[in-house]
Amino acid sequence: MVEPGLNEATVEGPLGADDLRKIDSYWRAANYLSVGQIYLLDNPLLREPLRPEHVKARLLGHWGTTPGLNFIYVHLNRVIRARDLDAIFVCGPGHGGPGVVANTYLEGTYSEIYPDISQDAEGMRRLFRQFSFPGGIPSHVAPETPGSINEGGELGYSLLHAYGAAFDNPDLLVACVIGDGEAETGALAASWHSNKFLDPVHDGAVLPILHLNGYKIANPTILARLSHEALADLLSGYGHEPFFVEGSDPAEVHQKMAGTLDAALDRIAYIQAEARGGNKETLPPRWPMIVLRTPKGWTGPKEVDGLKTEGFWRSHQVPISDVRGNPAHLLLLEDWMRSYAPEKLFDAAGKLIPELAALAPDGARRMSANPHANGGLLMRQLRLPDLRDYAVAVQTPGRAQAEATRVTGEYLRDVMRLNAETRNFRLMGPDETASNRLDAVFEASDRVWMEPILPEDVHLAHEGRVMEVLSENLCQGWLEGYLLTGRHGFFSCYEAFIHIVDSMVNQHAKWLKVARGLGWRRPIASLNYLLTSHVWRQDHNGFSHQDPGFIDHVVNKKADIVRVYLPPDANCLLWATDHCLRTYNRINVIVAGKQPAPQWLSIEEALTHCTAGIGIWDFASNDQGGEPDVVMACAGDVPTLETLAAVNLLRDHLPSLKIRVVNVVDLMTLQPKEAHPHGLTDREFDALFTTDKPVIFAYHGYPHLIHRLTYSRTNHANIHVRGYIEEGTTTTPFDMTVLNGLDRFHLAISVIQRAPGLATPAAHVIQRFRDKLIEHKDYIRRTGDDMPEIRDWVWPYQADAA
Structure with missing residues (x-):
């Protein structure tokens, strides 16, 4: 007997009448749970008339894409069971959270992971209450959602994640639902080319399912307004073989989807068998994909306050608003939820009835329990060379x-x-x-x-x-x-x-x-x-x-x-x-x-230095046994080179100046220990940078970051950072540092100006360095290259010279 609501005249197809009834009932159960999550605080099974206090004060979430996701999910469950597929579900539509959570709950995984969300009326109440609720779960498919590898909060990455999952997983099928709003993003538009990198011999398969429901938040979607021919040409041009499933009558679309899904999976199996059998004539393959065109907000209210809702953008978020304060809206919500006949879907205790529960795959074959969607379960440690x-x-x-x-x-x-x-x-x-x-x-x-x-x-x-x-x-x-x-x-x-x-x-x-x-x-x-x-x-x-x-x-x-x-x-x-x-x-x-x-450290020195993340370079310092007059810090390869060249200049011209060189490899060591696990304690930081000496810091990036990381340190007022200040052009390597004041001459001048009592006695040295900068500018504009003394400079001291 076909369930009321299904058109018996259209039941012909790959699904028998009983299978059609069960699949449609499972779909209705997922839709019911999805609506309940958006709206209800209590009375989860509608065992009593719906009252305002049963409804959430703030209605948050998105309905429009959800029934389509639920529809796809139940059909994938059928083929997983029939073909013993190893499959995961990637949800591209950003706001499909209610549907995916509903399906993970129906197949039992959700309750296994979160035992308080049990398979009964109380568990259903908690399932509804937690959705988009303080202390609960987000409205998107998120890390909290079993079976997910794609955060739905930002659109555009679903197909990329799907292909990434399929690479080197030869037995895996990744079903990826792409919303037609998502398809307008730049990342997704380029993602169609991923099929050019999928090896049918060693990789798994991705089945893209482009879900066209016609609208995004308040506008039609581009792909949904293309003609059938134009869309088919576009997707074929991307290298896919598109299969189309279109309609609004549930029974008819169920039959079309079942037949199309079988055809697409047969095609995938053929491509893989041919490639793995050595038939290179089939390369590159034309992988199948499905275009599913159904109404936005399918099975929801057709009109609200006389305005079109189902099949229009008004169903995108919460189709019926002000349910607590508007009795007509409250009644409309109750009629909508009762249209799914929850009393026929869930038993007296509130659990999905056995004949429907049997439609879900078993164990790890459930898409919500597949270990590929919790990759750490499968991860093998890399073998690394010495x-x-x-x-x-x-x-x-x-x-x-x-x-x-x-x-x-x-x-x-x-x-x-x-x-x-x-x-x-x-x-x-x-x-x-x-x-x-x-x-x-x-x-x-x-x-x-x-x-x-x-x-x-x-x-x-x-x-x-x-x-x-x-x-x-x-x-x-x-x-x-x-x-x-x-x-x-x-x-x-x-x-x-x-x-x-x-x-x-x-x-x-x-x-x-x-x-x-x-x-x-x-x-x-x-x-x-x-x-x-x-x-x-x-x-x-x-x-x-x-x-x-x-x-x-x-x-x-x-x-x-x-x-x-x-x-x-x-x-x-x-x-x-x-x-x-x-x-x-x-x-x-x-x-x-x-x-x-230039290479500064032997491998053993590098291991010691990098493990600490920061340290004094003794070979470049001359403050051993006493306090430095100045600390010269550096982070990055070019800043390190220029710092050491500046040290060379200062030691040649001001040999009595005591300089400490501190090199930073791990930038996070600059933060306090309380702010970052790699951060130095205040005592450790002070031991390196002193509490009162000037610090000239040559940094790879924008200078303000160093100040931000060190603002709470004792000596922060004496830290003077030079880095990239948005000055650039096509020029010589050394001139890039000069333009940004990171070069050896500017660093050396900065030391002289800030070291106590040095600026006036060493004025002639500053003048010499400034003259060198003028000479540099003239030289590069005449020759197009850096001066030999800059270009060919090497560290002049032996390691024990200090």
Whole structure:
């Protein structure tokens, strides 16, 4: 017998009448729970007439996308059971929280994780009450939601997370629902190209489901207003084979969806079987996707106060407002909720009736209980080489030259080799692996590329561990999905353009912050950035490529999440890379140059120095056995070079001046211990920087950050920071430092002006340094290069000269 509300004339299709009735009933149960979460405080099963006190005072949440999500979820459950699929559900529509929570509750996972949200009337009441409520859960699909790897608070990243999850998961199906509002974002619009990087032999499959319900908050959506032909052409042009499911009659759309889902999964199985059988003629594959067009706010009130609601933007959030104060609205809400017939869906105790509960998959086959969506459960520790094997030999500080990132590239090459069998490490970058001098990795892996490969192409292959696409958004989203499903990765990028993912890293930081407080969410590998081609060496590009502000951005995040490393040389970069790959649940930012530069520390010295994160460089200091007259601090490779060159100038011209050099690798050590786990205590900070001596601090980025990190320190008033002050152009390397006052001459002048009693006696020295700056400016404009004494400078002292 077909359930009332279904059109019996349209039940023909792959679903038998009984299956159709059950699937529709399960869908109605999910819809009922979704509406209840938005509206109700009490009376969860409507066992009595609805009264104002049963309704929340503040109605928050979003209904419009939810019935479509519930519809897709129950149909995916059917095929998971029928085909024994290993599948996860990625919810792109930002406000689909009520639906996904409802489904995780129906299949029992929610109550297993949160026992107080039990499978009965009281548990349902608590489920409703907690939604968008103080002390409860967000309105989005969030870390608190079992089975989720995609925070719905910001649109655009669902398809990227889905592909990241599928890479190196050959048996996994990732069903990704994309809202038509979300599809208008730049990140999502580029995400369609992810299929060009999915290897059907070694990767899993992504099934994009574009849900067109026609509207966003208050406007129609672009893709929903395209003609069928134009939309089909667009999606086909992206390399997909689109299948369309359209309609508003539930029975008809259930049958269409069941048949279409079977056809799409058959197509995926065929693509994988052909590729895994060695048939390269099928490459690149045209992966299937589904376009589901249903009314916005489907099954909700068709009109409210005489205004169209279902199938229109008015159903986007809360279709019926002022329910407590408007008796007509209260009655309309009750009629809406009773239309789902909860008394036929839940038993006397308030639990889903057995014949419907049986539709959910079992155990880990439930999408809400799939371990891939709690990636720490599956994570295997990386095998890492001994970083000492890649060390640059440093006999005397500053005499050896090396390209720090090229050395690290050799280390990453062997990380790939050691983990080739487990296939759990990838390197991401926006077309910059070779530019950033990490090209040794190509000795271990090619770039993955599924489109045609020409004979003259270099390092392109259908199978690869290096992923390059000229979109920081794609790299970031893929890596997040990869990490969230239990793997490891590394993201190399030009420093200035990592800002493109500022908002994405915000969301990942928020995810980590919340997930760390959920005992059932297991730790995942850290998100590791190597930012190079940095602000101080933009020989080819100039001002447009000069911005060190990503550090400022990430430092705003929770202290237990963020780490920032500024290694001064290749051996310190090796340490930072190795260290970051061993960490979990963090966002690590490493900033290092790629150009040939002086090497300061042997590998053993680097290990000691970097482990502490900050320290006095004895080889550069001459205050041993007494108090310094001045502290010269530096953080970053170019600031370190200029600081030591300034020390050289001062020791030559003012040999009696006592100078202490403090180098900072771990930027977070500057904060107080109470503010950051890596922070120094006040006593430790004072021991390094003194309590009353001037500190001239040469910093890689914007100077104000150092002041912000150290404002509460005893000697903060004496800390004078030089860094990037938004002065740049295409010029020589040394001139970039001069433009921003970070060069050796400005640093030395600053020391003389601030060291007690030195400014007047050493006025002739200041004049000499200023003359050198004039000479520099004239020289570079005549020759286009730095003066030889600058360009070829080396640290002149032996290690024991002090």
